[in-house]
Amino acid sequence: MAIVSSGSPQPSQPRLVDPTPVVGEVGAGPGPIAREDGLRPKRLADYIGQSELKQVLAIAVEATRARQEALDHVLLYGPPGLGKTTMALVLAEELGVRCRITSAPALERPRDIVGLLVNLQPHELLFIDEIHRLNRVAEEILYPAMEDCRLDLTVGKGTTARTRSLELPPFTLVGATTKAGALSSPLRDRFGLIQRLEFYGIDDLQAIVERAAGLLQIALEADAALEVARRCRGTPRIANRLLRRVRDVASVRGHGRIGPALVAEALSLHRVDDRGLDASDRRLLTLMLEAYGGGPVGLDTLAAGLGEDSATLEAVVEPYLLQLGFLQRTPRGRLVTLAGRSHLGWPAGAAA
Numbered sequence: 001m002a003i004v005s006s007g008s009p010q011p012s013q014p015r016l017v018d019p020t021p022v023v024g025e026v027g028a029g030p031g032p033i034a035r036e037d038g039l040r041p042k043r044l045a046d047y048i049g050q051s052e053l054k055q056v057l058a059i060a061v062e063a064t065r066a067r068q069e070a071l072d073h074v075l076l077y078g079p080p081g082l083g084k085t086t087m088a089l090v091l092a093e094e095l096g097v098r099c100r101i102t103s104a105p106a107l108e109r110p111r112d113i114v115g116l117l118v119n120l121q122p123h124e125l126l127f128i129d130e131i132h133r134l135n136r137v138a139e140e141i142l143y144p145a146m147e148d149c150r151l152d153l154t155v156g157k158g159t160t161a162r163t164r165s166l167e168l169p170p171f172t173l174v175g176a177t178t179k180a181g182a183l184s185s186p187l188r189d190r191f192g193l194i195q196r197l198e199f200y201g202i203d204d205l206q207a208i209v210e211r212a213a214g215l216l217q218i219a220l221e222a223d224a225a226l227e228v229a230r231r232c233r234g235t236p237r238i239a240n241r242l243l244r245r246v247r248d249v250a251s252v253r254g255h256g257r258i259g260p261a262l263v264a265e266a267l268s269l270h271r272v273d274d275r276g277l278d279a280s281d282r283r284l285l286t287l288m289l290e291a292y293g294g295g296p297v298g299l300d301t302l303a304a305g306l307g308e309d310s311a312t313l314e315a316v317v318e319p320y321l322l323q324l325g326f327l328q329r330t331p332r333g334r335l336v337t338l339a340g341r342s343h344l345g346w347p348a349g350a351a352a
């Protein structure tokens with residue numbers, strides 16, 4: 001494995017392996033934006049992986065259809081890029097209703113959430129992404145809406161202010177969050193179904209890549225799909241993004257069929273290595289090894305050395321390294337593990 005010098009601090013750049021959606025990918029905000037759309041499974045039967053989640057939701061959908069009611073409110077939580085928005089759209093398809101998509105930061109003023117609620121048709125889905133970021137006023141509008149299909153509006157001001165109630169059609173709120181713990185308990189308690197999405201296993205990821213390759217009409221060998229699966233950090237959104245970059249290289253080079261060697265070449269062009277680490281991950285580990293003997297070293301010290309802010313380092317760079325077991329958080333600071341050293345081609349030292 002090539003060692004990349006940490007060098008001087010550089011500002012953070014968009015990352016090919018960032019699991020959060022970029023503008024143009026659904027989930028990046030409200031509105032009909034759709035780069036991922038062609039690859040999204042439309043029905044539960046096409047949705048690969050997350051078997052427990054699918055089982056629970058299939059039963060809920062069937063029971064709901066039989067009763068001709070609205071589906072219970074659903075909270076989906078887990079890391080970004082695992083298919084929360086996709087699952088909301090699948091649920092709507094299975095129920096034969098529309099799904100309105102928005103995200104909490106777009107619901108800044110009371111009238112934003114009120115406008116969405118009053119325009120819902122019976123049994124429709126309202127998907128709110130990043131629901132942990134709802135402000136208190138929006139949350140309080142949602143409570144009676146979720147519980148009793150009721151919208152309580154305050155009209156007038158000061159001493160003349162009065163509350164008027166409006167009946168809403170039965171609807172389903174699908175909330176999505178990467179931070180279930182940040183949700184207030186009154187809001188969390190109003191969801192009938194609370195489900196976690198897990199990182200995908202390698203077999204499911206390979207199947208997802210093969211399915212996407214079929215839809216994009218790319219002749220991708222099974223071994224090549226596996227190579228993409230290994231590099232996508234357990235995340236379908238990243239897998240699909242990597243696959244498009246591989247397709248670019250294949251079409252420029254005039255390759256008809258794509259084998260594993262071409263995947264490796266295409267992704268090393270983007271500095272994504274065979275375990276899905278990119279330049280930012282390697283800069284962090286290399287800085288720790290070169291300057292701090294592998295740690296322990298404090299997060300703020302590392303952030304200063306890399307020219308990143310600590311929060312970005314903690315939320316964006318560290319989680320996958322922790323998940324791979326390349327990095328450890330200890331009370332005395334961060335530590336590169338033996339596996340992390342070995343991945344970067346460093347001899348075993350005093351690391352964990």
Ligand code: ADE
Pocket residue numbers: 039040041046047048049082083086208211236237
């Ligand atoms: N594309 C992205 N996520 C998927 C999934 N879970 N199943 C099938 N295709 C997908």
